[in-house]
Amino acid sequence: MAYHKEEQYDESVTNGLKEFYRNSIALLGEDPEREGLVKTPERMAKAMQFLTQGYQQDAKEVLNGAKFTEAYSEMVIVKDIELYSMCEHHMLPFFGKAHVAYIPNGYITGLSKIARVVDIFSRRLQVQERLTHQILDAIQDTLQPQGVAVVIEAQHLCMMMRGVQKQNSVTTTSAFSGQFEDGTTRAEFMKLISSDLMGRR
Ligand SMILES: Nc1nc2c(ncn2[C@@H]2O[C@H](COP(=O)(O)OP(=O)(O)OP(=O)(O)O)[C@@H](O)[C@H]2O)c(=O)[nH]1
Numbered sequence: 067m068a069y070h071k072e073e074q075y076d077e078s079v080t081n082g083l084k085e086f087y088r089n090s091i092a093l094l095g096e097d098p099e100r101e102g103l104v105k106t107p108e109r110m111a112k113a114m115q116f117l118t119q120g121y122q123q124d125a126k127e128v129l130n131g132a133k134f135t136e137a138y139s140e141m142v143i144v145k146d147i148e149l150y151s152m153c154e155h156h157m158l159p160f161f162g163k164a165h166v167a168y169i170p171n172g173y174i175t176g177l178s179k180i181a182r183v184v185d186i187f188s189r190r191l192q193v194q195e196r197l198t199h200q201i202l203d204a205i206q207d208t209l210q211p212q213g214v215a216v217v218i219e220a221q222h223l224c225m226m227m228r229g230v231q232k233q234n235s236v237t238t239t240s241a242f243s244g245q246f247e248d249g250t251t252r253a254e255f256m257k258l259i260s261s262d263l264m265g266r267r
């Protein structure tokens with residue numbers, strides 16, 4: 067669901083946030099009336115609604131909307147799904163890649179829906195661990211596959227721009243259900259997500 071059209075921003079939310087960001091700019095010692103900043107509160111109000119639009123979206127509805135009966139029962143992996151989220155502690159971005167797999171049990175879903183589910187849970191205030199589990203649970207609950215695996219690798223701006231100021235640390239989180247709890251299946255998934263079948267790594 068696109069969220070860039072004017073009418074998709076909630077007017078009362080936009081107005082409340084505009085006021086809030088105008089005050090924030092002044093509190094930070096800037097002049098909110100300065101030419102370059104006059105429209106900034108409105109831009110921020112819209113940007114923040116865009117970045118948190120996941121609260122208005124239902125991952126299970128998206129997955130069920132493209133749930134197809136299919137006998138395929140090997141691993142389906144969608145890897146390198148880029149994600150942008152915001153840590154709930156500092157409301158600063160964290161960004162990276164999600165790798166998602168499932169082993170069907172009578173049903174498959176549209177491949178794009180896997181990426182949409184990543185977006186739906188990313189566009190909220192998050193911690194990387196919960197994001198990882200929410201993606202897994204949504205797929206497990208709707209497709210009821212033989213197993214789901216989710217690995218997220220991300221960098222957190224709150225650890226880069228401020229605080230501990232570490233520029234190269236990458237946080238990896240993972241969640242596994244069903245057959246992926248078995249070491250062999252999990253190892254196959256880990257091998258496939260680090261392979262370069264299309265020469266991209
Ligand atoms: N587990 C987890 N922690 C996160 C995530 N994003 C940010 N954090 C951490 O949340 C913690 C909040 O710790 P606090 O001590 O309350 O905050 P702080 O004083 O700003 O901490 P520093 O970042 O160490 O300066 C920090 O250690 C962040 O690195 C995340 O996705 N998962």
Ligand SMILES: [Zn+2]
Nearest residue numbers: 153155156224
């Ligand atoms: Zn943070």
